[in-house]
Amino acid sequence: MVLCCVSLVSCGSASRVKFNESANKGYDIYLLIGQSNMAGRGKMIEGDQDVFSDKVFLLDSDGNAVPATNPLNQYSTIRKDMKMQQIGPGFGFSKKIAEKTGREILLVVNAKGGTKIEEWSVGTTFYNDAVSRTKQAMSLGGQLKAVLWHQGCANSGNPDNYLSDLKVIVESLRKDLDAPKLPFIAGELAYWRKTSPKFNEIIRTISDVIPYSDCVSAEGCSMLKDETDSHFSREGQILLGERYADKVLKICY
Numbered sequence: 001m002v003l004c005c006v007s008l009v010s011c012g013s014a015s016r017v018k019f020n021e022s023a024n025k026g027y028d029i030y031l032l033i034g035q036s037n038m039a040g041r042g043k044m045i046e047g048d049q050d051v052f053s054d055k056v057f058l059l060d061s062d063g064n065a066v067p068a069t070n071p072l073n074q075y076s077t078i079r080k081d082m083k084m085q086q087i088g089p090g091f092g093f094s095k096k097i098a099e100k101t102g103r104e105i106l107l108v109v110n111a112k113g114g115t116k117i118e119e120w121s122v123g124t125t126f127y128n129d130a131v132s133r134t135k136q137a138m139s140l141g142g143q144l145k146a147v148l149w150h151q152g153c154a155n156s157g158n159p160d161n162y163l164s165d166l167k168v169i170v171e172s173l174r175k176d177l178d179a180p181k182l183p184f185i186a187g188e189l190a191y192w193r194k195t196s197p198k199f200n201e202i203i204r205t206i207s208d209v210i211p212y213s214d215c216v217s218a219e220g221c222s223m224l225k226d227e228t229d230s231h232f233s234r235e236g237q238i239l240l241g242e243r244y245a246d247k248v249l250k251i252c253y
Contacts, residue, residue, distance in 0.1 A: 026142030027057065027065065027106035028097070028252075031134045032072070032090050033120070034151035036113030037187075039073040039080070040088025041224055042234035048087060055098040057106045063136040065106050068094065077129045078112040087234045089150065089187070092241030093248075100245070101253050108137045116154040117165050122172040131176045138177075145252050146183040147173060148244050152203065153230045156195035159202050163209045170210050181212045183251050185244055188218035192227045214251070216243040 032038055048070045057065040060075045071085035072094075079085060094105045110130050120126045138144055147170075155162055166186075174182045186203055189196040206213045221236035223229060232240060 026104075027137070027140060028101070028103045029106045029108065029134070029137045029142050029144045030090075030094075030248075031130060031144070031147045032088075032093075032107060032109045032111065033126075033130050033147065034111050034149050034187075035115045035153060036111075036230070037153075037190075037232055037237070037240075038088055038090075038109075038148070038150040039076065039084075039111035039113050040071050040086045040090070040237065041084070041113070041231035042087035042237035043224070044070055044086050045234065048091075052091070053095055053098050053105075055102070055104050056094040057104065059106060059108045059133060059137045063133075063139075065137070065140055068105075068107060072107060072109045073111050076110045076112065077133070078110060078126055080113050084113065087237045089148070089237050089241035089244055092238035093148065093244045094241075096242050096245035097248060100249055104142075106137050106140065106142060108133050111150075114154060115151065117151060117162060117169075120151070120169055121165070122169060127169065127172070131173065134177055144177060144179055144182065146185055146248055148185050148187075150187040150240075152189050152199050153193070156189060156193070156199040159199045162199070162202055163206060166206075167210050170213065183248070184210060184213040185247055185251075186213070186215045187240060187244065188215060190221065190223065190230055190232060191219055192223060193230055214247055216240065216247055 051067045056068040058068040060066045072090040073079050073085045098105050170184050188200045221240050222233045224231040224233045
């Protein structure tokens, strides 16, 4: 397995950890997993379901790379009803990565709303499907660059053990995907939620607990409905995705 270069900058630190970069042919592959915001709940507008880049591809249900169209979670093996799948961070993320690098991007999006971190534990259907679909993508040729993770709303009321649970998942993903230094990027929760501050304070320290990891800020990402709702709007999702991209551009390119 060929690993990308890494230069991680944590949310709360200016320190950098650098690794060697190696040549890469084929797709740049990204695994996008988590709950509803990663699945995408930002309302789509006219044109969002069209092909948006000639360099961004999506792993379909048959293990093929097809031109990416929204909703990006449409081929998820674990998703909720299709009508619930809308704009997620993968949209802004993949567009920016492709535009800045000129590389062909292959997304593996396998998220489901409402899921707790315990449902992503090693050996569960969610975990196993994430691994198997990523291996399908890797068999098409290219390099697994990073995992994008957005999950935590379902655990934000009691997040004290969150990072220790997440560390086990990340370590197992790296082992099962033969990528011991695979970058893992997590996202903060919506700032307007009452339970978000404590969770976000914890997730910002991810690089202190999990090597080769980092997080992105959700500050300023707008809400879909109101303060009772945990979902980002279309604009908020795009901004969040671009922040994932900014982080990955520093890490892998």
